Amino acid sequence: MAGMSPSERRLQKELMSLVKEPPPGVSVDPDIAERNLLHWIIDIRGAAGTLYEGERFQLQFKFSNKYPFDSPEVTFVGQNIPVHPHVYSNGHICLSILTDDWSPALSVQSVCLSIMSMLSSCKEKQRPPDNAFYVKTCNKNPKKTKWWYHDDSV
């Protein structure tokens, strides 16, 4: 752990515990994350009994050197972006803990679980109503978006 920045030290600990005891449906390739601790790709599987059962998704986490004081930038990447009222087709996620409600006591694991639970509680697969406009006009970094968190039901 010598020579690591405080953010990297915390991320190293988180990575080890996520590899050792991953929550159901979550897996991380330690080689990819260890090559660059500030950039992780996490595989998640849609939970059984939900609209996403059997589907696989990839989440990208990018951390700044201010982590955990600064929230990670979390987006869906890859071939399969879940069709969900809070997930834009470019992978951006409207979830308050990723910006306004971030806390340094949260972790990669708790963010993954929040996203899984957001998917699991979905009743109808659809894109956000403003998807087309948002995807055309947004910044590449979802943290630059001024999100409106108006729907707590899903």
Add this chain to the structure above:
Amino acid sequence: MKVRIKNWTGVASWRWIANDDNCGICRMAFDGCCPDCKLPGDDCPLVWGQCSHCFHMHCIVKWLQSQTVNQQCPMCRQEWKFNNK
């Protein structure tokens, strides 16, 4: 019999009395120090909030300084107030 002690060496151990083992912000052990410090002990103390949550002082101060609007406990989101007991 009379014993005369020529010299002695005292050994003590210490630990913080906290309700958890690790700081919820940096995830380092409370008995260690925050990632910005080299040595545990009085130079890297623990502090408590009125909500009863405990952190390395350096960690919670860094968090509070990064929050411009609401200063909340990272654990329970109650308004953070130092507990000066």
